[in-house]
Amino acid sequence: MKTLFITGELPVSQLEKLGIYHGGQLLLDPHNIRALLSGRRTELISLRGIHWEGFNIERLDAKLSLFRNDLDEVELLVHPIYKETRKHPLLSEGEMARLIQGESDFIGKSVQKEEGRSSMLNIEYDPETKEFITYDVSAVQAPDLVNGMLLSQEEKSAFKRGEVLTLGDGTRLQHRASEPLGMLSDRKALILSVLLDGGISYLLLRGIKSLNQGSAQLDYTTASFNKAYQEMEGQKTELSKAQGMGKSFSIVQEDRGRGLVR
Numbered sequence: 001m002k003t004l005f006i007t008g009e010l011p012v013s014q015l016e017k018l019g020i021y022h023g024g025q026l027l028l029d030p031h032n033i034r035a036l037l038s039g040r041r042t043e044l045i046s047l048r049g050i051h052w053e054g055f056n057i058e059r060l061d062a063k064l065s066l067f068r069n070d071l072d073e074v075e076l077l078v079h080p081i082y083k084e085t086r087k088h089p090l091l092s093e094g095e096m097a098r099l100i101q102g103e104s105d106f107i108g109k110s111v112q113k114e115e116g117r118s119s120m121l122n123i124e125y126d127p128e129t130k131e132f133i134t135y136d137v138s139a140v141q142a143p144d145l146v147n148g149m150l151l152s153q154e155e156k157s158a159f160k161r162g163e164v165l166t167l168g169d170g171t172r173l174q175h176r177a178s179e180p181l182g183m184l185s186d187r188k189a190l191i192l193s194v195l196l197d198g199g200i201s202y203l204l205l206r207g208i209k210s211l212n213q214g215s216a217q218l219d220y221t222t223a224s225f226n227k228a229y230q231e232m233e234g235q236k237t238e239l240s241k242a243q244g245m246g247k248s249f250s251i252v253q254e255d256r257g258r259g260l261v262r
Contacts, residue, residue, distance in 0.1 A: 011074055018064075041065045041178065042065070044081075082130040090109045099132070126178045133178050141194075145194075145228075147167065148193070185208045187225075189220040
């Protein structure tokens with residue numbers, strides 16, 4: 001899956017001030033690194049011994065995200081836990097209450113841009129930081145396949161809009177910008193794929209949170225998942241052979257939530 005940022009763009013000096021970059025290494029779990037590069041927020045991270053904007057902070061629990069400014073420079077944003085919910089300029093009191101109380105997953109807003117153009121923004125609520133999250137629907141990357149099942153253009157558009165998708169094997173999933181893995185599902189694991197000129201890339205997600213809080217998730221090893229997993233493992237074998245012969249090949253990645261990305 002393509003990311004919005006690359007490791008070469010990371011704001012190293014800002015990361016060093018937070019004590020999470022040392023010796024050329026970003027000292028975060030792989031799934032939090034992927035969340036950053038994908039334009040999402042990390043999980044809550046305990047930052048210690050911070051030297052930031054002239055302040056020395058012993059400890060701060062916060063989420064992190066990346067932002068590209070008007071000069072095309074990548075900056076680091078720190079999202080601490082607020083004592084009170086921060087109001088959102090595009091939302092009414094009633095709309096904010098619906099998000100805070102969990103009555104709505106998101107609220108969409110059409111915003112006018114220059115030259116009469118408009119863009120659709122989705123606004124979610126993060127109860128951990130008590131902050132609203134805004135993202136451009138058009139910037140969301142939808143997979144081409146989930147568990148080997150090809151998504152139609154309408155399904156991909158619905159995914160980007162934040163609607164719940166129900167796949168052929170009964171799997172349900174929903175894009176969520178507030179989640180480090182980028183989605184919720186009634187399965188703990190999914191295999192996402194993107195079609196490339198040279199083949200197909202795979203991303204195995206593990207540790208996906210439940211679509212419905214308090215509800216047990218279903219067994220993820222459906223026939224579709226198992227078939228996609230076998231194809232992914234077969235590609236790993238071909239990738240190893242291709243690398244040995246000096247050839248390029250498509251990418252296999254794995255995000256276990258708290259595991260390794262390969």
